Amino acid sequence: MPSLRVVNQPPQRSAALLDHVWRRIRLRSEGALAPLGLRSRHVLALTVLRDRGPSEQQDLARIIEMDGTNVVGLLNDLEAGGLVERRRSPTDRRRHVVQITRKGANMLAKAEFALGAVEDEVLCALDRKQRETLYSLLQQATSAHPRTATETCTEEPSPGS
Amino acid sequence: MPSLRVVNQPPQRSAALLDHVWRRIRLRSEGALAPLGLRSRHVLALTVLRDRGPSEQQDLARIIEMDGTNVVGLLNDLEAGGLVERRRSPTDRRRHVVQITRKGANMLAKAEFALGAVEDEVLCALDRKQRETLYSLLQQATSAHPRTATETCTEEPSPGS
DNA sequence: CAAATGATTCGTTCAACGTCAACGACTTGC
DNA sequence: GCAAGTCGTTGACGTTGAACGAATCATTTG
Numbered sequence: 001m002p003s004l005r006v007v008n009q010p011p012q013r014s015a016a017l018l019d020h021v022w023r024r025i026r027l028r029s030e031g032a033l034a035p036l037g038l039r040s041r042h043v044l045a046l047t048v049l050r051d052r053g054p055s056e057q058q059d060l061a062r063i064i065e066m067d068g069t070n071v072v073g074l075l076n077d078l079e080a081g082g083l084v085e086r087r088r089s090p091t092d093r094r095r096h097v098v099q100i101t102r103k104g105a106n107m108l109a110k111a112e113f114a115l116g117a118v119e120d121e122v123l124c125a126l127d128r129k130q131r132e133t134l135y136s137l138l139q140q141a142t143s144a145h146p147r148t149a150t151e152t153c154t155e156e157p158s159p160g161s
Numbered sequence: 162m163p164s165l166r167v168v169n170q171p172p173q174r175s176a177a178l179l180d181h182v183w184r185r186i187r188l189r190s191e192g193a194l195a196p197l198g199l200r201s202r203h204v205l206a207l208t209v210l211r212d213r214g215p216s217e218q219q220d221l222a223r224i225i226e227m228d229g230t231n232v233v234g235l236l237n238d239l240e241a242g243g244l245v246e247r248r249r250s251p252t253d254r255r256r257h258v259v260q261i262t263r264k265g266a267n268m269l270a271k272a273e274f275a276l277g278a279v280e281d282e283v284l285c286a287l288d289r290k291q292r293e294t295l296y297s298l299l300q301q302a303t304s305a306h307p308r309t310a311t312e313t314c315t316e317e318p319s320p321g322s
Numbered sequence: 323c324a325a326a327t328g329a330t331t332c333g334t335t336c337a338a339c340g341t342c343a344a345c346g347a348c349t350t351g352c
Numbered sequence: 353g354c355a356a357g358t359c360g361t362t363g364a365c366g367t368t369g370a371a372c373g374a375a376t377c378a379t380t381t382g
Contacts, residue, residue: 013276016208017299022183047177094348094359115174125305138178144286255328255379
């Protein structure tokens with residue numbers, strides 16, 4: 001029963017390891033980002049806005065899975081610094097379309113540079129190629145956002161063929 | 162100058178993506194672990210104790226980079242549930258050696274099983290092989306712990322030879 | 323014996339986050 | 353055009369996690 005040979009490996013999950021790495025990064029990144037006047041969630045929001053392009057505010061809230069009211073404050077911070085722009089949607093003037101500004105993109109680049117030292121410290125056991133692999137895996141995982149908040153992932157990740 | 166050809170890619174860092182994935186996992190994992198009476202940090206501690214074997218309490222605190230006083234409460238929870246054992250170190254009776262119990266290992270397995278559904282939801286864009294790659298990368302990153310809290314990583318990740 | 327160390331407990335402080343309630347701007351359905 | 357619903361915004365409130373300091377006890381070390 002417990003031995004399905006090769007197929008059945010111990011179900012070790014990445015969640016705990018991810019939590020572990022995240023803790024180590026977070027402790028350091030707060031300090032690294034402080035000189036820029038940013039927090040981790042600011043960088044997260046800027047990253048999403050850079051990678052996805054202009055997004056409606058509630059889409060952004062759904063993607064980063066943050067409460068709408070908190071997104072307001074988050075965007076207030078970013079907009080006060082001129083890092084993002086809020087415009088009204090042309091199709092529905094109730095909505096806001098959020099867009100990263102050139103200044104925001106520059107700031108994000110600075111933040112990523114600052115985070116480089118953090119990653120060098122935390123991910124020191126990984127060589128350059130492994131870090132690129134990690135980045136692309138995370139990129140792929142985060143880029144597949146459910147269209148609705150409750151939608152389960154129906155895409156078959158190509159194991160069939 | 163700004164173009165070093167192939168070598169110089171935009172310095173996109175994994176930190177923000179890691180933050181992103183972590184948020185999505187955390188929101189769901191708390192709910193998934195609640196029936197077991199566990200929190201994320203409990204699973205983290207159990208994972209470290211399983212992978213490293215019996216560890217001194219301050220080593221554990223250093224590894225998960227958590228304040229010593231908070232580790233006390235964390236271990237109190239785990240010990241109250243019979244998931245870990247605190248014994249006095251034979252060489253220095255001030256120290257505690259923490260060890261995961263059989264019950265703790267079983268509980269950790271249950272927790273990992275419960276987290277499987279969470280990962281299926283969050284990491285749905287990754288196929289099985291990619292998830293294994295992610296796991297091994299995180300494993301490798303977290304297994305290389307600095308011996309002291311301030312020690313920088315001096316190991317060359319095998320690019321040299 | 324005196325000093326230092328590890329674990330523990332307690333209390334304080336702070337940031338992040340969720341929730342609820344209310345409001346103005348706007349859209350939609352009737 | 354009016355009523356109802358939606359989106360963004362603001363504010364207040366409570367919860368949680370976690371860092372920090374101080375005090376205590378047991379133990380080791382000088």
